[in-house]
Amino acid sequence: MLQEQIMVGQAHLTVINEQTLPPEVQRRFQELRATGRKAPNPAEVRSILVRAPNWVGDAVMSLPALGGVRQVFPQAAITVLAVPRVAPLFSEHPEVAEVILYPPGPEKWRRLWALRGRFDLALALPNSLESALGLWLAGAPARVGYNTDARRPFLTTAVGGRKGLKGLHQVFYYLGLLTALGPVASYTPPTLFLTPEEIAAAAKLLDHGNVAASGPWVGLSPGAAYGPAKRWPAERFAALAQELQKEFRANIVLLGGPDDQEAGEQVKALMPQPPVDLVGRTSLRQALGVLANLQLLITNDSGLMHAAAALRTPLVAIFGSTDPVATGPFTSQAAVIHHPRDCAPCLERTCPIDYPCLTDITVTEVLAAGRAWLMEVA
Numbered sequence: 001m002l003q004e005q006i007m008v009g010q011a012h013l014t015v016i017n018e019q020t021l022p023p024e025v026q027r028r029f030q031e032l033r034a035t036g037r038k039a040p041n042p043a044e045v046r047s048i049l050v051r052a053p054n055w056v057g058d059a060v061m062s063l064p065a066l067g068g069v070r071q072v073f074p075q076a077a078i079t080v081l082a083v084p085r086v087a088p089l090f091s092e093h094p095e096v097a098e099v100i101l102y103p104p105g106p107e108k109w110r111r112l113w114a115l116r117g118r119f120d121l122a123l124a125l126p127n128s129l130e131s132a133l134g135l136w137l138a139g140a141p142a143r144v145g146y147n148t149d150a151r152r153p154f155l156t157t158a159v160g161g162r163k164g165l166k167g168l169h170q171v172f173y174y175l176g177l178l179t180a181l182g183p184v185a186s187y188t189p190p191t192l193f194l195t196p197e198e199i200a201a202a203a204k205l206l207d208h209g210n211v212a213a214s215g216p217w218v219g220l221s222p223g224a225a226y227g228p229a230k231r232w233p234a235e236r237f238a239a240l241a242q243e244l245q246k247e248f249r250a251n252i253v254l255l256g257g258p259d260d261q262e263a264g265e266q267v268k269a270l271m272p273q274p275p276v277d278l279v280g281r282t283s284l285r286q287a288l289g290v291l292a293n294l295q296l297l298i299t300n301d302s303g304l305m306h307a308a309a310a311l312r313t314p315l316v317a318i319f320g321s322t323d324p325v326a327t328g329p330f331t332s333q334a335a336v337i338h339h340p341r342d343c344a345p346c347l348e349r350t351c352p353i354d355y356p357c358l359t360d361i362t363v364t365e366v367l368a369a370g371r372a373w374l375m376e377v378a
Contacts, residue, residue: 017188017189018186018187018188019186019187019188019189020185020186021172021175021184021185021186021187024168025168025172026185028164028165028168028172028176029175029176029179029184031161031164032159032160032161032162032164032165032176032179032180033159033160033161034144034157034158034159034160034179034180035147035157035158035160036155036156036157036158037142037156037157038157039142039144039157039180039181039182040120040121040141040142042072042073042074042075042076042182043075044120045073045075045076045120045121045142046075046076046077046120047076047077047079047118047119047120047121048069048073048076048077048078048079048119048120048121048122048123049079049080049081049115049118049119049121049122049123049135049138049140050065050066050069050078050079050080050081050122050123050125051081051082051102051122051123051124051125051126051131051134051135052080052081052082052083052086052087052090052125052126053086053125053126054083054085054086054126055085055086055225055303056085056086056089056284056302056303056304056306056307057301057302057303057305057306057327058126058170059082059086059089059090060089060190060192060303060306060307060309060310061169061170061171061174061190061306061327061330062125062171062174063089063093063190063191063192063310064171064174064175064187064188064189064190065123065125065174065175065177065178066078066080066093066095066096067095067187067188068175068178068184068187069095069123069178069181070095071182071186072178072181072182073121073181076120076121077097077098078095078096078097079096079097079098079099079100079118079119080093080096080098080099080100081100081102081134081138082099082100082101082102083101083102083104084101084102084103085284086284087099087101088283088284088285088288089192089284089288089307091285092192092193092194092195093192093193094193100115102134108134109137112134112137112138113137113138115138115139116137116138116139117139118138118139119138119139119140120140120141120142121140121141121142121143121144122135122138122140122142122143122144123135123143123144123145123177124143124144124145124146124151124155125145125174125177127145127146127148127149128149128151129149129150129151129154131145131151132145132149132151132154132155133151133154135154135155136154141156142156142157143155143156143157144156144157144158144159144177144180144181145158145159145177146158146159146160146162146177147159147160147162148162157180159176159177159179159180162176167325167326168326169325169326169327169328169330170326170327171187171189171190171330175187189310189330189331190306190309190310190330191310192288192307192310192311194285194288194289194292194311198285198286198288198289199289199292199293201286201289202286202288202289202290202292202293203289203293205278205282205286205289205290206251206253206276206290206293214249215248215249215250215251216248216250216251216295216296216374216377217250217251217253217293217294217295217296218241218244218248218250218251218252218253218294218295218296218297218298218370218374219252219253219254219255219290219291219294219296219297219298219299219308220237220240220241220252220253220254220255220267220275220297220298220299221254221255221256221260221297221298221299221300221302221304221305222234222237222254222256222260222263222264222266222267222300223256223257223259223260223261223262223263223264223279223300223302224260224300224301224302225257225259225260225302225303226301226302226322230300230301230302230319230320230321230322231263231300231320231358232300232318232320232358232361232366233358233359234263234266234267234270235270236361236362236363236366237267237298238267238268238270238271239270239363240298240363240366240367240370241267241271241275242271242272242273243363243367244367244370244374245273247367247371248374250374251276252271252273252275252276253275253276253277253278253290253294254267254268254275254276254277254278254279255278255279255282255287255290255291255297255304256279256280256302256304257279257280257287257303258280259280260279260280261279261280263279264277264279264280265279278290287304287307288307288311291304291307291308291311291313292311292313294308294313295314295373295374295377296313296314296315296316296370296373296374296377297313297314297315297316298315298316298318298366298370299315299316299317299318300317300318300319300320301317301318301319301320301322301324301327301328305317305329306329306330308329309329309330309331309333309334310330310331312331312333313333314333314334314373314376314377315329315331315333315334315335315373316334316335316336316337316366316369316370316373317329317334317335317336317337318337318338318358318361318366319336319337319338319345319357320344320357320358321344321345321357322345323345324336324338333373335369335370335372335373337361337365337366337369338357339357339360339361340357341356341357341360343356343357344357345357
């Protein structure tokens with residue numbers, strides 16, 4: 001049964017450095033145009049509802065927008081409305097007072113109706129018609145979102161010109177929505193928060209793997225929910241794992257959600273020295289704790305990639321059909337491997353010509369990138 005809400009506890013906080021928006025981003029933001037009702041007076045806003053994106057990676061990339069909301073409305077309580085698969089990402093965020101689950105099926109409409117009268121302002125971070133309709137049902141008098149997907153009637157303030165943000169990272173796409181509320185001059189990179197207890201519990205989870213190696217913990221994330229055009233071949237992940245075990249005596253742990261189990265099994269079956277297999281065996285919060293304990297993550301473009309970046313875990317990200325400029329790991333502690341082709345990034349889920357953007361990426365290339373990080377933390 002879905003828990004109705006997740007209350008925020010005492011988080012283990014890390015230092016987040018606020019950064020000035022790059023000049024090109026500032027210029028693009030100036031071209032956005034808000035139409036409709038004027039933004040509410042910050043002094044009059046006491047409670048804000050933020051409808052979160054529906055996928056782990058997108059939700060992580062939206063985190064700076066929460067900090068932006070706090071800059072404009074320093075006194076307001078921020079509540080996040082999120083589908084169950086991403087809600088745990090927000091449960092320890094210092095800017096979030098409450099997380100409300102957005103359940104599937106007819107129950108979601110009843111829950112939205114029950115929120116009427118609670119919020120002065122609501123933001124729709126997803127572009128869907130449903131997200132704007134939901135905020136209208138929740139009865140917030142001020143409702144802000146991008147002017148897309150025929151949802152203008154449900155928004156009191158609609159932001160136009162979003163196509164002018166093409167070529168920027170998705171982080172800035174979410175931040176751009178806040179220009180309807182006030183000036184946006186700075187931001188904090190995506191950051192996830194864990195309690196010390198969560199980090200310690202994840203370390204014990206790894207220890208229970210009973211591995212014999214004495215080297216660093218290296219995570220492999222061979223899945224990607226988007227489709228095979230994001231997935232580097234299983235045999236190459238397995239060969240990479242063997243090289244890491246040989247060179248660094250690395251402890252290998254496989255990570256992913258329930259939908260990634262087939263990819264994980266394919267990699268594990270090809271490894272002579274078995275890994276710790278946690279694919280589909282952890283909650284999202286447990287997976288975050290494991291990521292925080294790793295010395296390195298090697299991953300496809302996935303939600304776990306973005307989570308590792310937001311935890312400042314060193315990582316190597318492998319990109320195929322998707323665009324690392326728009327959705328790459330938003331951190332300085334990442335090496336991105338991507339072989340652009342005339343046909344890539346195509347953003348397709350499958351490939352009719354046997355995935356050359358992925359098969360061109362060699363084990364040697366990925367190993368070299370991983371080696372650089374492991375030598376740095378050794």
